[in-house]
Amino acid sequence: MKKLIKNENILGFASSLIAVIIGLLFGAIIIYIANPNVAFKGLSTLIQGGFKTGAKGIGQTLFNATPIIMTGLSVGFAFKTGLFNIGTPGQFVMGAFAAIYVGVKWTFLPSSIHWLVAILAAMIAGGIWAIIPGLMKAYLNTNEVIVCIIMNYIGMYTVNYLIPLSGNVYNSMKNQTSYLPSSAIIPDFGLNNLFPGANGGIIFAVIFVIIVHIILNKTTFGYELKACGFNKDASKYAGINDKKNIVLAMVIAGCLAGIGGALVYQSGAGKCLSVVDELAAEGFNGIPVALLGLSNPLGVLVAGLFIAHLNVGGFNMQIYGFIPEIVSIITSCIIYFSAFSMLIRLFLSSKSRGHKKEIVPIETEPVNEGGSV
Amino acid sequence: MSQLYFLVQQTMFFAIPLLIVALGGMFSEKSGVVNIALEGIMIIGAFFGIGFIHYFQTSFSNQQLVLLLAVLVSGIAGMIFSLIHAFAAIHLKADQTISGTALNIFAPAFCIFTARMIQATQQVEFKNTFRIKSVPILGDIPVIGELLFKNTYLTTYLGFAILVISTIVIYKTRFGLRLRASGELPQAVDSAGVSVYKIRYFGVLISGFLAGIGGLVFVVPTSTNFNATVAGYGFLAIAVLIFGQWRPIRILFAAFFFGFMKTIASTYSGIPFLMALGIPSYYYKITPYVATLIVLAFVSKNAAGPRASGEPYDKGKR
Numbered sequence: 001m002k003k004l005i006k007n008e009n010i011l012g013f014a015s016s017l018i019a020v021i022i023g024l025l026f027g028a029i030i031i032y033i034a035n036p037n038v039a040f041k042g043l044s045t046l047i048q049g050g051f052k053t054g055a056k057g058i059g060q061t062l063f064n065a066t067p068i069i070m071t072g073l074s075v076g077f078a079f080k081t082g083l084f085n086i087g088t089p090g091q092f093v094m095g096a097f098a099a100i101y102v103g104v105k106w107t108f109l110p111s112s113i114h115w116l117v118a119i120l121a122a123m124i125a126g127g128i129w130a131i132i133p134g135l136m137k138a139y140l141n142t143n144e145v146i147v148c149i150i151m152n153y154i155g156m157y158t159v160n161y162l163i164p165l166s167g168n169v170y171n172s173m174k175n176q177t178s179y180l181p182s183s184a185i186i187p188d189f190g191l192n193n194l195f196p197g198a199n200g201g202i203i204f205a206v207i208f209v210i211i212v213h214i215i216l217n218k219t220t221f222g223y224e225l226k227a228c229g230f231n232k233d234a235s236k237y238a239g240i241n242d243k244k245n246i247v248l249a250m251v252i253a254g255c256l257a258g259i260g261g262a263l264v265y266q267s268g269a270g271k272c273l274s275v276v277d278e279l280a281a282e283g284f285n286g287i288p289v290a291l292l293g294l295s296n297p298l299g300v301l302v303a304g305l306f307i308a309h310l311n312v313g314g315f316n317m318q319i320y321g322f323i324p325e326i327v328s329i330i331t332s333c334i335i336y337f338s339a340f341s342m343l344i345r346l347f348l349s350s351k352s353r354g355h356k357k358e359i360v361p362i363e364t365e366p367v368n369e370g371g372s373v
Numbered sequence: 374m375s376q377l378y379f380l381v382q383q384t385m386f387f388a389i390p391l392l393i394v395a396l397g398g399m400f401s402e403k404s405g406v407v408n409i410a411l412e413g414i415m416i417i418g419a420f421f422g423i424g425f426i427h428y429f430q431t432s433f434s435n436q437q438l439v440l441l442l443a444v445l446v447s448g449i450a451g452m453i454f455s456l457i458h459a460f461a462a463i464h465l466k467a468d469q470t471i472s473g474t475a476l477n478i479f480a481p482a483f484c485i486f487t488a489r490m491i492q493a494t495q496q497v498e499f500k501n502t503f504r505i506k507s508v509p510i511l512g513d514i515p516v517i518g519e520l521l522f523k524n525t526y527l528t529t530y531l532g533f534a535i536l537v538i539s540t541i542v543i544y545k546t547r548f549g550l551r552l553r554a555s556g557e558l559p560q561a562v563d564s565a566g567v568s569v570y571k572i573r574y575f576g577v578l579i580s581g582f583l584a585g586i587g588g589l590v591f592v593v594p595t596s597t598n599f600n601a602t603v604a605g606y607g608f609l610a611i612a613v614l615i616f617g618q619w620r621p622i623r624i625l626f627a628a629f630f631f632g633f634m635k636t637i638a639s640t641y642s643g644i645p646f647l648m649a650l651g652i653p654s655y656y657y658k659i660t661p662y663v664a665t666l667i668v669l670a671f672v673s674k675n676a677a678g679p680r681a682s683g684e685p686y687d688k689g690k691r
Binding site: 030141147149160291 | 483
């Protein structure tokens with residue numbers, strides 16, 4: 001059994017790697033077509049990513065990776081329960097607003113816990129925003145994708161409505177939120193000295209990766225969640241409350257995305273939430289991260305760092321006249337091929353197991369690995 | 374009265390693209406393929422359509438002909454782009470949401486990249502010379518002429534034509550029957566000797582064609598440049614599709630409901646009657662979304678969507 005799981009993980013990693021290589025090749029072709037003269041320089045800049053500019057570049061990568069790791073965790077966690085949480089932009093922006101609101105308004109809190117309370121507020125706000133899709137999916141059998149999309153827009157409009165009404169939270173000159181007081185900024189634990197531009201956010205992101213990993217793999221609750229994602233009817237038959245689990249999975253996913261909002265806007269990098277009718281890109285960017293990381297928390301961490309690395313590389317490529325959107329093109333290509341590779345992997349693993357699988361679940365590991373529970 | 378005319382004319386600009394794209398989504402879902410890539414396909418369609426207008430606007434004297442040709446270009450671009458999704462979803466049995474997401478990420482990046490490679494800026498400019506001030510004869514009819522035949526675009530009538538044709542195709546033709554069947558019980562279609570793959574390819578390609586047109590139809594009346602975005606209208610169209618319960622006439626009403634609320638939210642400050650009510654635009658903005666949620670809550674229990682939608686067809690499966 002153990003061996004089989006190991007095989008599956010290796011297979012999963014290999015298939016993701018193949019998708020990444022195809023994506024990069026595709027990107028290389030486009031770079032070559034766009035400008036053959038500096039194509040090699042451009043490509044090497046892209047692949048070097050943050051490492052090109054040393055410690056500062058690594059700091060940028062870490063800063064970029066923080067929100068997409070959180071939203072990637074959110075999407076991946078929901079995937080494990082068989083849910084597609086495309087509602088991360090809404091949950092992210094609700095979390096961001098809650099964190100900023102608490103950060104600016106609740107200055108009566110001692111500075112040692114102020115920033116922590118703001119993160120908690122973001123977590124709660126993100127979780128609340130995910131309750132509706134969860135409840136509707138569990139009790140009304142509504143497609144969670146469409147409810148999530150709707151909640152994204154309601155969330156965006158709600159935040160844009162609330163910011164100007166929140167007094168000193170709003171900077172009307174710039175039509176955005178005001179800067180946070182220093183007590184609401186997440187401490188950087190000396191990371192900023194090591195890698196300029198990085199901050200404590202990435203440490204929290206890693207902590208949440210570990211927490212989600214433990215929940216999914218070491219607890220009964222996580223086992224139940226995965227069982228629901230793998231076969232709803234069977235888990236119901238086994239006495240698992242599938243409705244409760246669907247709601248909980250959505251809420252936890254929402255909490256993770258909400259925290260992502262806090263980690264960005266409490267970073268002390270001077271980023272403010274603008275009042276524009278545009279869905280938060282950090283939310284959508286979690287989807288490729290989760291897909292590339294095969295919904296596995298540790299995979300999400302690696303995928304988040306990798307995509308952030310490419311993003312920094314894409315930014316650096318501009319000195320050769322290339323357009324940073326090349327990274328999105330490569331990302332989309334990677335996702336497209338990861339959709340296939342999942343199929344190839346299932347095919348291979350079903351061959352080795354000697355029976356044919358009929359469904360193509362998003363789930364990647366066999367759920368029965370926790371059979372001892 | 375002039376305000377009412379203005380409202381109706383504005384509503385058309387928002388509702389018609391939603392109608393066209395949601396009908397496109399209907400073809401895909403009815404055939405059994407979930408097409409979450411509508412947003413991306415709209416962007417690609419608009420990009421090529423606007424690009425065509427940008428380059429060939431001055432080569433034709435008849436501006437309506439330019440628009441019609443642009444519509445065709447958009448449709449074909451959208452159709453080719455949707456082929457990528459169809460191939461993954463039908464032949465390779467890939468996860469349809471994932472491949473759709475890939476297309477959605479690809480489209481805006483591709484447009485910005487290509488535009489900036491060809492010209493300096495990412496915006497593709499065009500001159501809006503397509504507005505019809507008043508349709509001859511029909512525009513002179515009192516009330517109705519003002520409502521439907523003044524300050525309008527050819528694309529508005531195209532939208533209604535697509536609605537009529539779609540309804541006929543879906544409900545009155547053999548192809549429509551097969552299309553619906555392959556979304557409900559593909560095995561039945563197969564046992565009748567018809568290729569489910571082929572039907573599903575048609576479904577997705579039609580949705581790509583219509584979504585591509587929808588992208589152009591959205592951009593032309595509301596802007597003078599294309600900036601690699603259709604403002605989430607592809608996702609909205611999916612909401613309209615579900616709100617409309619996968620039925621053409623209900624989709625029409627849903628699209629106009631959404632379009633009307635969007636219009637009010639963006640123009641209410643110019644309408645004294647609505648200003649006097651003192652309701653912040655926020656409530657107008659969220660009304661269509663909240664209404665969709667409520668409708669979903671009531672209809673989802675006995676879901677009216679195609680039963681096999683989203684499931685790859687597997688011949689060997691019993």
